[in-house]
Amino acid sequence: MKVVTRQIKKSTKGFNDIIDLTEDIELFVNEENLAEGQLLVFINGATAAITTIEYEPGLLKDIPEVLEKIAPMDATYHHNETWHDGNGYAHVRASLMNPMVILPVYKNRLVRGTWQQIVLIDFDNRSRNRTITLQFTGHSVL
Template sequence: MKFLEFEMDRDQVMDITPEVQEFVKQSGKKEGAVLVFSVGSTGAVTTLEYEPGLKKDLPRMMDRLAPYGEHYAHHETWNDDNGSSHVKSAVIGTSLIVPFSEERLVLGTWQQIVLINFDTRKRKRKVALHIL
Protein backbone atom coordinates (compact mmCIF):
# COMPACT_ATOMS: atom_id res chain seq x y z
CA MET A 1 0.00 0.00 0.00
CA LYS A 2 1.12 3.53 -0.73
CA PHE A 3 -0.18 6.87 0.49
CA LEU A 4 -0.15 10.07 -1.53
CA GLU A 5 -0.76 13.55 -0.11
CA PHE A 6 -1.92 16.66 -1.93
CA GLU A 7 -2.56 20.25 -0.78
CA MET A 8 -5.89 21.19 -2.33
CA ASP A 9 -8.08 24.28 -2.51
CA ARG A 10 -11.82 24.25 -1.92
CA ASP A 11 -13.67 22.54 -4.80
CA GLN A 12 -10.39 21.70 -6.53
CA VAL A 13 -10.42 18.82 -9.01
CA MET A 14 -6.96 17.25 -9.49
CA ASP A 15 -5.77 14.68 -12.02
CA ILE A 16 -3.94 11.93 -10.11
CA THR A 17 -3.71 9.49 -13.03
CA PRO A 18 0.10 9.87 -13.39
CA GLU A 19 0.68 9.02 -9.72
CA VAL A 20 -1.64 6.00 -9.89
CA GLN A 21 -0.02 4.81 -13.13
CA GLU A 22 3.46 5.10 -11.59
CA PHE A 23 2.32 3.08 -8.56
CA VAL A 24 1.01 0.34 -10.86
CA LYS A 25 4.26 0.29 -12.82
CA GLN A 26 6.35 0.08 -9.64
CA SER A 27 4.23 -2.80 -8.33
CA GLY A 28 5.84 -5.20 -10.79
CA LYS A 29 2.49 -6.79 -11.60
CA LYS A 30 1.49 -7.03 -15.25
CA GLU A 31 -2.27 -7.43 -14.74
CA GLY A 32 -4.71 -6.73 -11.95
CA ALA A 33 -6.54 -3.81 -10.47
CA VAL A 34 -5.66 -0.89 -8.25
CA LEU A 35 -7.81 0.44 -5.44
CA VAL A 36 -7.79 4.24 -5.16
CA PHE A 37 -9.26 5.47 -1.85
CA SER A 38 -9.68 9.06 -0.66
CA VAL A 39 -9.05 9.11 3.09
CA GLY A 40 -11.54 11.40 4.82
CA SER A 41 -15.22 12.20 4.47
CA THR A 42 -15.14 15.45 2.47
CA GLY A 43 -13.01 14.30 -0.47
CA ALA A 44 -13.90 12.06 -3.39
CA VAL A 45 -12.38 10.12 -6.28
CA THR A 46 -13.91 9.38 -9.66
CA THR A 47 -13.04 9.38 -13.33
CA LEU A 48 -13.85 12.08 -15.85
CA GLU A 49 -12.36 13.93 -18.77
CA TYR A 50 -9.89 16.25 -17.05
CA GLU A 51 -10.39 19.48 -18.96
CA PRO A 52 -11.00 23.08 -17.81
CA GLY A 53 -14.74 23.06 -18.42
CA LEU A 54 -15.47 19.90 -16.45
CA LYS A 55 -13.15 21.04 -13.65
CA LYS A 56 -15.59 23.94 -13.21
CA ASP A 57 -18.79 22.08 -14.11
CA LEU A 58 -18.50 19.27 -11.56
CA PRO A 59 -18.23 21.47 -8.43
CA ARG A 60 -20.94 23.80 -9.81
CA MET A 61 -23.35 20.92 -10.42
CA MET A 62 -22.59 19.38 -7.03
CA ASP A 63 -23.44 22.76 -5.46
CA ARG A 64 -26.89 22.44 -7.00
CA LEU A 65 -27.31 19.09 -5.28
CA ALA A 66 -25.89 20.12 -1.91
CA PRO A 67 -25.55 23.93 -1.77
CA TYR A 68 -23.06 25.52 0.59
CA GLY A 69 -24.77 27.86 3.05
CA GLU A 70 -27.88 25.74 3.48
CA HIS A 71 -28.73 24.32 6.88
CA TYR A 72 -27.44 20.78 7.44
CA ALA A 73 -28.07 18.87 10.66
CA HIS A 74 -24.36 17.99 10.57
CA HIS A 75 -23.60 21.61 11.50
CA GLU A 76 -25.42 21.14 14.81
CA THR A 77 -23.31 18.10 15.68
CA TRP A 78 -19.86 19.65 15.17
CA ASN A 79 -20.69 23.37 15.03
CA ASP A 80 -19.04 23.67 11.60
CA ASP A 81 -20.07 24.64 8.07
CA ASN A 82 -19.23 21.67 5.85
CA GLY A 83 -22.38 19.55 5.83
CA SER A 84 -22.64 20.06 2.08
CA SER A 85 -19.09 18.74 1.70
CA HIS A 86 -19.99 15.43 3.34
CA VAL A 87 -23.07 15.01 1.14
CA LYS A 88 -21.07 15.68 -2.05
CA SER A 89 -18.38 13.19 -1.02
CA ALA A 90 -20.98 10.53 -0.28
CA VAL A 91 -22.65 11.02 -3.68
CA ILE A 92 -19.44 10.86 -5.75
CA GLY A 93 -17.76 8.27 -3.53
CA THR A 94 -14.40 7.84 -1.87
CA SER A 95 -13.08 4.78 -3.69
CA LEU A 96 -12.48 3.50 -7.16
CA ILE A 97 -11.11 0.27 -8.60
CA VAL A 98 -9.29 0.56 -11.93
CA PRO A 99 -8.06 -2.49 -13.86
CA PHE A 100 -4.63 -2.58 -15.46
CA SER A 101 -3.09 -4.72 -18.18
CA GLU A 102 0.55 -4.84 -19.33
CA GLU A 103 1.31 -2.44 -16.45
CA ARG A 104 -1.03 0.19 -17.96
CA LEU A 105 -4.26 1.49 -16.45
CA VAL A 106 -7.30 0.50 -18.50
CA LEU A 107 -8.85 3.93 -19.07
CA GLY A 108 -10.59 5.54 -22.02
CA THR A 109 -8.76 8.06 -24.18
CA TRP A 110 -10.30 11.02 -22.36
CA GLN A 111 -10.75 9.34 -18.96
CA GLN A 112 -8.59 10.36 -16.02
CA ILE A 113 -8.65 9.53 -12.32
CA VAL A 114 -9.44 12.64 -10.31
CA LEU A 115 -9.34 13.60 -6.65
CA ILE A 116 -11.81 16.26 -5.49
CA ASN A 117 -11.71 18.38 -2.35
CA PHE A 118 -15.30 19.24 -1.47
CA ASP A 119 -14.44 20.75 1.92
CA THR A 120 -15.20 24.40 2.56
CA ARG A 121 -11.51 25.22 2.96
CA LYS A 122 -8.05 24.17 1.83
CA ARG A 123 -7.20 20.64 2.91
CA LYS A 124 -4.33 18.21 2.79
CA ARG A 125 -5.87 15.23 1.02
CA LYS A 126 -4.54 11.72 1.50
CA VAL A 127 -5.09 8.95 -1.05
CA ALA A 128 -4.41 5.28 -0.35
CA LEU A 129 -3.39 3.06 -3.28
CA HIS A 130 -3.43 -0.74 -3.10
CA ILE A 131 -2.87 -3.41 -5.75
CA LEU A 132 -5.61 -6.05 -5.78
Protein backbone atom coordinates in the same frame (compact mmCIF):
# COMPACT_ATOMS: atom_id res chain seq x y z
CA MET B 1 -1.20 -13.25 -5.86
CA LYS B 2 0.45 -10.04 -4.79
CA VAL B 3 -0.85 -7.10 -2.75
CA VAL B 4 1.02 -3.79 -2.99
CA THR B 5 -0.03 -0.67 -1.09
CA ARG B 6 1.26 2.88 -1.36
CA GLN B 7 0.01 6.18 -0.02
CA ILE B 8 0.39 9.50 -1.81
CA LYS B 9 -0.09 12.94 -0.29
CA LYS B 10 -1.77 15.92 -1.93
CA SER B 11 -2.35 19.44 -0.62
CA THR B 12 -5.74 20.81 -1.61
CA LYS B 13 -7.52 24.15 -1.49
CA GLY B 14 -10.93 22.69 -0.63
CA PHE B 15 -14.07 24.25 -2.13
CA ASN B 16 -14.35 21.70 -5.00
CA ASP B 17 -10.62 21.60 -5.74
CA ILE B 18 -10.15 18.96 -8.47
CA ILE B 19 -6.70 17.35 -8.67
CA ASP B 20 -5.60 14.98 -11.44
CA LEU B 21 -4.03 11.85 -9.88
CA THR B 22 -3.54 9.92 -13.12
CA GLU B 23 0.21 10.49 -13.45
CA ASP B 24 0.86 9.45 -9.82
CA ILE B 25 -1.22 6.31 -10.26
CA GLU B 26 0.42 5.30 -13.54
CA LEU B 27 3.83 5.86 -11.93
CA PHE B 28 2.84 3.44 -9.14
CA VAL B 29 1.81 0.77 -11.69
CA ASN B 30 5.11 1.17 -13.57
CA GLU B 31 7.42 1.35 -10.54
CA GLU B 32 5.89 -1.74 -8.97
CA ASN B 33 5.87 -3.69 -12.28
CA LEU B 34 2.19 -4.49 -11.88
CA ALA B 35 1.01 -6.84 -14.64
CA GLU B 36 -2.62 -7.83 -14.16
CA GLY B 37 -5.17 -7.25 -11.42
CA GLN B 38 -7.22 -4.56 -9.76
CA LEU B 39 -6.12 -1.22 -8.36
CA LEU B 40 -8.14 0.42 -5.61
CA VAL B 41 -7.74 4.21 -5.30
CA PHE B 42 -9.19 5.43 -1.98
CA ILE B 43 -9.36 8.85 -0.31
CA ASN B 44 -8.98 8.81 3.46
CA GLY B 45 -11.61 11.30 4.61
CA ALA B 46 -15.34 12.07 4.60
CA THR B 47 -15.32 15.39 2.69
CA ALA B 48 -13.61 14.33 -0.53
CA ALA B 49 -14.17 11.88 -3.37
CA ILE B 50 -12.30 9.93 -6.02
CA THR B 51 -13.79 9.59 -9.50
CA THR B 52 -12.91 9.60 -13.19
CA ILE B 53 -13.57 12.52 -15.53
CA GLU B 54 -12.25 14.09 -18.66
CA TYR B 55 -9.91 16.61 -17.01
CA GLU B 56 -10.72 19.65 -19.14
CA PRO B 57 -11.68 23.27 -18.33
CA GLY B 58 -15.38 22.89 -19.11
CA LEU B 59 -15.91 19.95 -16.76
CA LEU B 60 -13.73 21.57 -14.09
CA LYS B 61 -16.44 24.27 -14.02
CA ASP B 62 -19.46 22.03 -14.67
CA ILE B 63 -18.88 19.61 -11.79
CA PRO B 64 -18.85 22.26 -9.01
CA GLU B 65 -21.82 24.05 -10.59
CA VAL B 66 -23.93 20.88 -10.68
CA LEU B 67 -22.95 19.91 -7.14
CA GLU B 68 -23.92 23.38 -5.91
CA LYS B 69 -27.43 22.76 -7.27
CA ILE B 70 -27.65 19.36 -5.58
CA ALA B 71 -26.05 20.24 -2.22
CA PRO B 72 -25.75 24.05 -1.89
CA MET B 73 -23.12 25.42 0.45
CA ASP B 74 -25.58 27.82 2.08
CA ALA B 75 -28.35 25.28 2.75
CA THR B 76 -29.23 24.18 6.29
CA TYR B 77 -27.47 20.96 7.29
CA HIS B 78 -28.02 19.06 10.55
CA HIS B 79 -24.30 18.27 10.53
CA ASN B 80 -23.53 21.98 10.92
CA GLU B 81 -25.97 22.26 13.82
CA THR B 82 -24.15 19.41 15.57
CA TRP B 83 -20.52 20.28 14.82
CA HIS B 84 -20.64 24.01 13.95
CA ASP B 85 -17.94 23.56 11.30
CA GLY B 86 -19.93 24.73 8.27
CA ASN B 87 -18.98 21.80 6.05
CA GLY B 88 -22.21 19.81 6.04
CA TYR B 89 -22.48 20.39 2.29
CA ALA B 90 -19.01 18.83 1.84
CA HIS B 91 -20.07 15.65 3.63
CA VAL B 92 -23.24 15.39 1.53
CA ARG B 93 -21.35 15.92 -1.74
CA ALA B 94 -18.70 13.35 -0.81
CA SER B 95 -21.36 10.80 0.13
CA LEU B 96 -23.12 11.30 -3.22
CA MET B 97 -19.90 10.53 -5.04
CA ASN B 98 -17.49 7.82 -3.90
CA PRO B 99 -14.39 7.65 -1.74
CA MET B 100 -12.84 5.20 -4.22
CA VAL B 101 -12.61 3.75 -7.68
CA ILE B 102 -11.40 0.30 -8.70
CA LEU B 103 -9.45 0.20 -11.95
CA PRO B 104 -8.22 -2.77 -13.95
CA VAL B 105 -4.54 -3.29 -14.67
CA TYR B 106 -3.91 -5.36 -17.79
CA LYS B 107 -0.64 -6.10 -19.61
CA ASN B 108 1.30 -3.76 -17.29
CA ARG B 109 -1.01 -0.80 -17.94
CA LEU B 110 -3.77 0.97 -16.14
CA VAL B 111 -6.94 0.43 -18.20
CA ARG B 112 -8.74 3.71 -18.86
CA GLY B 113 -10.18 5.67 -21.75
CA THR B 114 -8.08 8.14 -23.73
CA TRP B 115 -9.78 11.12 -22.09
CA GLN B 116 -10.44 9.45 -18.73
CA GLN B 117 -8.39 10.75 -15.83
CA ILE B 118 -8.57 9.76 -12.16
CA VAL B 119 -9.23 12.74 -9.91
CA LEU B 120 -9.51 13.74 -6.28
CA ILE B 121 -12.25 16.27 -5.54
CA ASP B 122 -11.96 18.03 -2.17
CA PHE B 123 -15.28 19.54 -1.08
CA ASP B 124 -14.24 20.80 2.36
CA ASN B 125 -14.44 24.47 3.35
CA ARG B 126 -10.71 24.78 3.96
CA SER B 127 -7.40 23.61 2.56
CA ARG B 128 -6.32 20.12 3.55
CA ASN B 129 -3.41 17.72 3.34
CA ARG B 130 -5.01 14.60 1.88
CA THR B 131 -3.80 11.00 1.86
CA ILE B 132 -4.77 8.77 -1.05
CA THR B 133 -4.25 5.03 -0.63
CA LEU B 134 -3.41 2.93 -3.70
CA GLN B 135 -3.79 -0.82 -3.26
CA PHE B 136 -3.11 -3.29 -6.04
CA THR B 137 -4.20 -6.93 -5.90
CA GLY B 138 -3.03 -9.21 -8.68
CA HIS B 139 0.14 -10.35 -10.40
CA SER B 140 3.37 -8.53 -11.09
CA VAL B 141 5.99 -9.01 -13.77
CA LEU B 142 8.39 -11.79 -12.78
